Structures are given as structure tokens and as C-alpha cells.
Amino acid sequence: MGAPALPPTWQLYLTDHRISTFKNWPFLEGCSCTPERMAEAGFIHCPTENEPDLAQCFFCFKELEGWEPDDDPMKEHKKHSPGCAFLTVKKQSAELTLSEFLKLDKERAKNKIEEDSGRGLTGKTLRRSQTHCCVPDT
Known part of the structure; x- marks a missing residue:
């Protein structure tokens, strides 16, 4: 039996x-x-019909679109x-201690x-919400 899979948000x-x-x-x-540089800067790709280049930080949830070929993902993330x-x-991530990881993930959850x-999402509305955000709920 293999190791259990990480929860989606931890992946x-x-x-x-x-x-x-x-x-x-x-x-x-x-x-x-x-894609490699975007991911290194913390972004995931969350395209929509109107925003095919929409990217969102998995950690702070900042969404950016309108990317240009010469945009530096890390600089744009820090700027916005x-x-x-x-x-x-x-x-x-693999080098973090359990304590460091849990502290960091607590901040992400906040x-x-x-x-x-x-x-404006709370309770049942939050669980049922359909957004273009592709970061799973915790």
C-alpha cells in the first residue's frame, strides 16, 4: 500500500x-x-472564457490577467x-519542517x-459557490 495522497490544497x-x-x-x-516561472512564483492557471491567461496565487489568492510575454511572474506577484x-x-516546500509548513498553511487558510x-460568501453559500477560482476550499 502506497503513501496516502496529499489533500488537494496541500498539493x-x-x-x-x-x-x-x-x-x-x-x-x-x-x-x-x-508555466514553470509562473508556478515558481506561486501561480496556478485558472482560465475563463473571457480571461484565458488568468492566473491566481494559490496562497494569497491574488488574480492577475493580461500577461505579456516579457512579464516576470515573481516581479508582478510582488508588485500586486x-x-x-x-x-x-x-x-x-519539501524542506519545510512540519511546524513551518503548518504555520504557513494557517496563513493561507486565513x-x-x-x-x-x-x-460575500458564508456558510452554505460558500460550500455551493461556483467561481472561476481553481484553488480548492479547505
Whole structure:
């Protein structure tokens, strides 16, 4: 029997998992905002019909769209969400101690609650909400 799978929200801490969300991403080779660089900056791809390049930080939930080929994902993330704690982590997720990881994930959960509250979602509405956000609820 293999190891149990990580919960969906914890999988987002893995860069490879975030990279896998960038299906049909319009910026590939020769661009600054490749799927790899987007994922390293904490982004996941959440395209909509009207916003095919919509990306969201899995941690602070900041959404950005209108990417240009020469945009630097890390610089854009810092510019639009300077308080994102994910940007201050100096270790890869696999290098975090359990205590560090849980402290970080507690902050992410607070961000999720604030993001949902800002959309006026509570209780049953929150559980049933259908948004373009592709970060699973905790």
C-alpha cells in the first residue's frame, strides 16, 4: 500500500502540481512568463472564457490577467501582492519542517477565508459557490 495522497490544497505547495495547471497557457518558450516561472512564483492557471491567461496565487489568492510575454511572474506577484507570505519563504516546500509548513498553511487558510468573505460568501453559500477560482476550499 502506497503513501496516502496529499489533500488537494496541500498539493498546490508542490511546484510540479502548479505547473500541471497551465494547460493551453499562451506563453511558452522564449517568454518570461512560462508555466514553470509562473508556478515558481506561486501561480496556478485558472482560465475563463473571457480571461484565458488568468492566473491566481494559490496562497494569497491574488488574480492577475493580461500577461505579456516579457512579464516576470515573481516581479508582478510582488508588485500586486507585496504582503503575500509565500513570497517570503526561502525554502522549497519539501524542506519545510512540519511546524513551518503548518504555520504557513494557517496563513493561507486565513487568506482563503478573507478572500471568500470579500465575495460575500458564508456558510452554505460558500460550500455551493461556483467561481472561476481553481484553488480548492479547505
